[in-house]
Amino acid sequence: MTTIPGGPAGQFVEFFRRHWSRGAPGLDTPNWVLLLAYRVWVLALLFKLLGSSWDMSWHFKYLRDDLAPPHLVNTVGTVTVVVLVMIHTYTGMGASKRALRLMQAGTAIFLVAAPLDVLNHRINGLDLTAWSPSHALLYLGTAIMILGVIDGWIGQARPGREKTALLGVLWILFLENVLFSNGQQEYGVLELRSWDRGEPYAEPSLLRFAAEQMGRPVDREAVIGFALPIHDWVYPVWGVVAGGLVLVAARHTLARAWAATAVAGAYVAYRALIWPLLVAADFPPSTVPFWMVFVGLAIDLAHRRGLPRTATVLLGATLATVFGYAALYLQDRLIAAPPSAYWSAPIALALLAALWWSAKPLARLANRPSTVDTASQP
Template sequence: MAQHSVGRTDALRLSASHAPSLHTVLLLRLTAGLVALLAAIVTFVGTSWDIQWHTLIGRDRTLIPPHIMMLTGVTIGGIAALTVIITETIWVRRYPHMAQQFTPFAGLFSGPLGAYIVGYAALNAAVAFPLDTYWHSLYGIDVTLWAPFHIMIISGMALMAFGAVYMLASAAHLAARLQAKKAERSAYLGMIGAFAASLSLFALLVSQGSSPNNSVPLGFASFSLYPILAVLLLGCLLGGAVYALPRKWVAT
């Protein structure tokens, strides 16, 4: 029995010696977080271009250049999230002692919470595109951002940026543990950019609330939804920034 115990211990030590280091995990999460941020920026530029396209030209077909740009960003974000989840799931299955470094999901996958958010957001936006095309085939062309699948697409893109915040926060915490100052600084700068990208994308939806057509009638008067939505958006994102970024005056 003692020999079997020693054998298992030696095998565990051998397994641990071949396990990826925390530096490898840090590099993976930092890279994926920055790629997800890039994807969110691409989708924001594509969405802004799409609004101008529909204003000047109208909706002529599904795969117009702005839509292709938006889908490119969604695809990049989805691939980044999938890469992290698959890689870290493989690591946990090969080296069970690493499980404490990762967040399990459904008993099947392991990875950082941010990767799950980015993956869900990318899938959400990707699914919304064909549904939006089907919606237009049934009900015609609408010119508002508050159509059901427009909201689904833009909120998915904004959540992708928010997921990048979580992934970069995970990288920043690992970098702090490893005293990797450059990586920590890069992660925090990326988080600031991801917060800004998420705020910008959500702001596209919130700004629609300033339209008189989206005011709430009360019989004798009506009030705009914009101030309420703006306060909720800024409160949530700036509050999150204060919590996530250890810097003074970060919300300003």
Template sequence: MSPKRSATQAIHWALPYWTRGEAGRQTPEDLFRVLYFGWLVAFSFKVLGASWDVSWHFKWLRDDLAPPHLLNSVGTAIALTLTIIHLYTGYGVDRTAQRLIGWGTAIFLIAVPLDLINHRINGLDITSWSPSHMMLYIGTLLMVSGVTRGWFVGAPPGRTRTLVLGALGVFLLENVWFPAQHQEYGVFGIAAWDRGRPEAEPILLQFAADQMGRAVDRAMVVKFSLPVPDELYPVYGVAAAMLVLIVARAMTGRLLTATAVAAAYVAYRAVIWPLLAVTGFPRSAVPLFLIAGALMVDLAFLIRNPVLRALAGSLAVTVVVDRALHLQSAAYLTPPLVSPMVLAAGGVLLAVLWLAVEWALTRFRLRAQDMEAVVSATANP
């Protein structure tokens, strides 16, 4: 079948659905599958572009039209198209999912020109934790959360529903963890400098040095590579990454979901950096310790009481992540380690956030058993 004929058939199939409607309207199964398959494609492009982007920025001087940005833009264009469909037709989403997707896309699109302006004014904007960058992450966070909510309430029970929820958990983890990659690439950048073979091009090193007002030396490379406090990396790993895994585990209700989501993300990172390295781009540390923390999350869910689960789980995650970071550091390069007391503070923060998430999961009926109850009631009125 020719591409032209295929496109014509797709248009004829889609046009009857292009009608104004409120969120929550009955969505045909074939349309629902197409919409959410489209989201998986969009997020895949965005993840691939983002992975290349962070490596690119440790090698080349920034360029608005750099290939990673263009690849990411393909995903953004698909996401924008799907957002318009959800907002206009109301298909495939309830009101909460529609609002999350709409606000997430809006924040992301506002952040894009702000980030361009920021770079025009501030040059490299060395840290991935800058305000304009954070707006991009927050916009994507809301977008993925809305899609996850829409799939959770609309997908029929079964293996596909669970697998897609898991995949959305991986996309969410990638987005949340993305800024922490600065430190993971940074330690390799410093190691490359110390070996006398910098991975960054001279033009990038000189630009960064000029922006800092100093010579191209090791101190400049360290400041460029690790521009935030060392404590941020492990605390963020305990308090932020684990929350994504907690939500994923609760929404699927499946044993070892958190471990599977973390392992899938780590496996992706373990595959993508050799591919980048082969083409001459910088390598990065891979957060293997996330898998150890995720396993503790899964084990914590064997505890039925949510308060006890949050407290015991936070303690287990903190202790195991601390040990895993030390083991990984001994065998493989990682961002700088910190004292156990710093990680303990992260564990306290995790406990507070975990308790809040347990409340929210119950309040907004986002646990797997909540949806099972709804399906059961519908099947047996």
């Protein structure tokens, strides 16, 4: 590998000196350029991660502010993403055509969704849920963007520890984005408990504003409408199905026996780390989804049996649902967890099995290798 002096700053200067010219996507890329680009991608996504984590806690305490510090942190990441996509687009380096199209599409959706979200708040006031359409577009754009980064890194990085490590980080970031909307309930359940203790985390102005939007006085029902407006079945179903599918994909692409457990564990470790930092800064806490580790463990265990693909899918979906719901129940009893409708377990099992099984045929239709069929993995 060519060594470029001067650290990252020197590498940036050298990149523009040597390689700043128009090229088609998939252009052969020197390894040092590839590493530089994707390390900056991770940095940009980390800024977005920190900003979004702070943002969720911020909105359970204060009335919304377009220029709130969490938004500014997130914006640093977004601006860096835009610059990276422009560089990939112009030079054709570091990404295949498919990866570049995903990066471009995801970034475009996010950039459209951001002002729509601001407009939504201008018209409708406080947005009481992380599950709103404008928020969903933000998550969708970020998800497509990260998929493009994952696809580009898998396709161009040299085999080795750095490829595996960076790919693992990207899957952790992708999992966090997919599960981010569940934060509504994870913060909401503790917000309601704070009200019941007589020490609400939310500022009086926020509770008053939320209650006025619902046409109610500031009472417990208004706090429930603000903190926990989502049906109780959504939280476990989304965690098992959406989170489970991400962990299946991560296991396949990482090609490691306990990859799903490791990705889920790293995500939970991040949530456990950010929790005391937010509390120390006097922001509301959330429950930590420890139960998601058991969803990852179930997926890994299903693949240890060496069964045919269909049997692996059925076993994996069954174990992920049983382990996930059981761990969620125990967490609720031992620590804290959002209200969950446990009768939804069969629905989660059926959805996970159907989507997992259909992924390989859909991948074939797209003329690409499947990223979720892991039956052949050890």
